[in-house]
Amino acid sequence: MIADNTPVIIGVGQYSERVGEPAYEALSYMDLGGRALSAAIDNCGADGSVAGAIDTLAAIRAFEMSRPDRAPPFGGSDNIPRSFAKRVGADPARGILSTTGGQYNQKLVGEFASDIAAGRSECAAIVGSEAISTVLALSAKGEKPDWSEEVGGEFEDRGFGLDGMLEPALFAHGASGAIPLYAIAENGRRAKSGKSLEEYRADIGALFAPFTKVAAANPHSAAPKQRSAQELATITDRNRIVAEPYARMTVARDQVNQAAAIIIASAGKARELGIPEDRWVHIHAVTTATELKLSERPDLAANPASIASVESALDIAGKGMADMAFLDFYSCFAIPVFNQCDHFGLSHDDPRGLTLTGGLPFFGGAGNNYSAHAICEAVERVRVSRGSFALVGANGGWMSKYATGVYSAEPADWSGADRVKELPMAKDAVRGSEAPFDSAVVESYTINHSKKGSDAVFIGRNAAGERVVGNADLSDAATRETFEGGQPFGAKLTVSRGDSGRNIGRVA
Numbered sequence: 001m002i003a004d005n006t007p008v009i010i011g012v013g014q015y016s017e018r019v020g021e022p023a024y025e026a027l028s029y030m031d032l033g034g035r036a037l038s039a040a041i042d043n044c045g046a047d048g049s050v051a052g053a054i055d056t057l058a059a060i061r062a063f064e065m066s067r068p069d070r071a072p073p074f075g076g077s078d079n080i081p082r083s084f085a086k087r088v089g090a091d092p093a094r095g096i097l098s099t100t101g102g103q104y105n106q107k108l109v110g111e112f113a114s115d116i117a118a119g120r121s122e123c124a125a126i127v128g129s130e131a132i133s134t135v136l137a138l139s140a141k142g143e144k145p146d147w148s149e150e151v152g153g154e155f156e157d158r159g160f161g162l163d164g165m166l167e168p169a170l171f172a173h174g175a176s177g178a179i180p181l182y183a184i185a186e187n188g189r190r191a192k193s194g195k196s197l198e199e200y201r202a203d204i205g206a207l208f209a210p211f212t213k214v215a216a217a218n219p220h221s222a223a224p225k226q227r228s229a230q231e232l233a234t235i236t237d238r239n240r241i242v243a244e245p246y247a248r249m250t251v252a253r254d255q256v257n258q259a260a261a262i263i264i265a266s267a268g269k270a271r272e273l274g275i276p277e278d279r280w281v282h283i284h285a286v287t288t289a290t291e292l293k294l295s296e297r298p299d300l301a302a303n304p305a306s307i308a309s310v311e312s313a314l315d316i317a318g319k320g321m322a323d324m325a326f327l328d329f330y331s332c333f334a335i336p337v338f339n340q341c342d343h344f345g346l347s348h349d350d351p352r353g354l355t356l357t358g359g360l361p362f363f364g365g366a367g368n369n370y371s372a373h374a375i376c377e378a379v380e381r382v383r384v385s386r387g388s389f390a391l392v393g394a395n396g397g398w399m400s401k402y403a404t405g406v407y408s409a410e411p412a413d414w415s416g417a418d419r420v421k422e423l424p425m426a427k428d429a430v431r432g433s434e435a436p437f438d439s440a441v442v443e444s445y446t447i448n449h450s451k452k453g454s455d456a457v458f459i460g461r462n463a464a465g466e467r468v469v470g471n472a473d474l475s476d477a478a479t480r481e482t483f484e485g486g487q488p489f490g491a492k493l494t495v496s497r498g499d500s501g502r503n504i505g506r507v508a
Contacts, residue, residue: 004268006414007113008280009407011050011263012376013039016220018257019137026134027257028147029062030077033129034087036259040125041088044263047274051090053123053265056115057081058096058108060128061160063254063367064135066100068160073135075148082151084127092125095154098368099161101396102330103288105262105372106403110286110420112264117414122269128369129259133222136255165397167295169434169469173502174448174455179251181294181398182333183243183446184459188301189335190245191444197245197486198233204250204334205233207341207348208361211331215358220373222256222364243448244486252332252365260372262379281379282412284389285316288403289423295459295467296429300444303339306402308423310340310393313404316419317389317412324406325388326381327352328374330395331359340393356381356390368396371403378407433466436497440468440505442488447474456483458505460493470495470503479507 002008015035017024027035041050059080064072077083081095098104105126112124138145167181175181190200209229216226232239232249239247265273270280289305289312291297314320321344329337337354340346346354356377357363360370371394378390389408395401412419440460447456456472472488474480482488493505 002267002411003415004266005117005119006267007116007264007283008267008270009262009283009379010265010270010275010279011040011044012379013037013043013261014220014259014373014376015039016258018222019133026138027131029129029131030083030087030147030149032131032257032259033084033127033261036129036261037084037088037125037127040261040263044273044275045279048272050263050273051088053269053273054085054090054092054125056094056096056112056121056124057085057090057092058098058126059084060098060105060126060369060372061100062130063132066160066368072147073139074145077149077151079151079153079155081155082153083149086151095156097155097157099158100368101161101401102368102370103394103396103401103403105369106286106375106392106394106405107288109262109264109283109375109405110288113283113286114417114420116264116266117417123263123265125261125263126372127261128372130367130369131257133255133257164290164293165400167293170295170457173457173469173471175446175457178332178398179246180243180446180448180457182335183246184444184457185294185301185399186245186333186335187446188444189338191489192301200245201233201247202229205229207334207337208232208250208359210349210353211355211359212362214353214355215362218358218363220258221358221362222253222258223362241449243446246333250334250361252360253362254365254367256364256366258364258366258373260369260376262372262375279383281382281407281409283419284406284408284412285313285419286403286405287312287316287421287423290401290425291399292426292429294398295432295469298428298430300459301335303336303399304426305423306336306339306393306395306399307343309402309404312421312423313391313406316421317406319389319406323389324391325352325385326356326378326390327354328356328378329354329393330371331355331361332365332395336395336399375405382407382409430467433462433468437462437468437503438495439463439508440470440493440495442491442493445472445483445488447483458488468503470505473504473506476506482507
């Protein structure tokens, strides 16, 4: 007999639409999320009212609401959790708006499971949605629908949660978003491998080609087309470099209209609602970890927090990586997947596959909510494959935060309340300096391409061994040849301070 206070996932739901297709409705964020929550309620197979049982509902912060300087262009709800709730007739006592970060939906699974085990909740829902593709399509036509809603009521706003992700020196030198920041880490890994840009892009293509096959078969994919490794690695006008070493097709695709929802209940509430036990999926472990800032990491290519999170989740579940029948590693870029493969000895063509959805560049990078889609897929897999286990690795920021979940239809014993764990942050940060410096040795770099031009951004060490940031002077022939050739690692630069306050380096 499974104890009444055991938390179980009772329902999952996804909803999506693609611009221009026959069924396309140009739904708002709220409507997409409501459809996903409705699908999750239906997915429970309950006799009773699941909507009426939801006492807690958390909304995942949409990308366009994820920074203080941004706002949804068509407006939004004054109470996002309750906007989702009202679409299914729910009236939760508690509403929550999450922080920014792709790890947060899985973190909430652990939080709500703990609340249920402790008797603080009986049924909780997590809902997230993105309508970025529709926003762009309508804006291009000069249309501006009104998506604002006045719902009222109280909710808990957990803030933007950007601590540890702001890198002012990198931002000031042109690495102001995920693509160049990940590219710097990726080139750090390439430096350790000794590979050329072309060789490394071939590795990325080989990693991601199997993902495209999964995406092509997923009805919720934003880009459901299978592509070869060579196609992904070959630079063309359509597959241009966005930031070395990344070609456009191999970075997270944010132009999506996707939503996903997860419903968790106590076993007692699930019985009361008449939900068959073959719908229950047990939460065997959820672990979270926070990484040092990119510029503080001893190894720019490494992400030990994510490795520790996965290892800890497996340990809590009493399983090894070989016991996982299903895997989904967060794949906004190649390096979060490569890091797991490197550590656990996984091949890019592991017969289990490394994604359940098709991955962020192909299925779609549904903002902070991608991993909710992965959890939905994991739940459906283990329901069918009884006795199997699934692992989902969720990532936030620039490999800044990580959450790992292990799921199975096999029961998990929650009597010890020790299945959720937050790991301590590392204390071996590299000391940085923003003071003027006259020389630096390059550790890693990227050439970031934008409409305003190209910036070669480097991270290195000054003469005192402190971590420093600058731009390589691409107007200097020798410097341009070194950086565009893809092998500036270990190069010594002479550095001056430009009029804009940027550090400008030339090959010594």
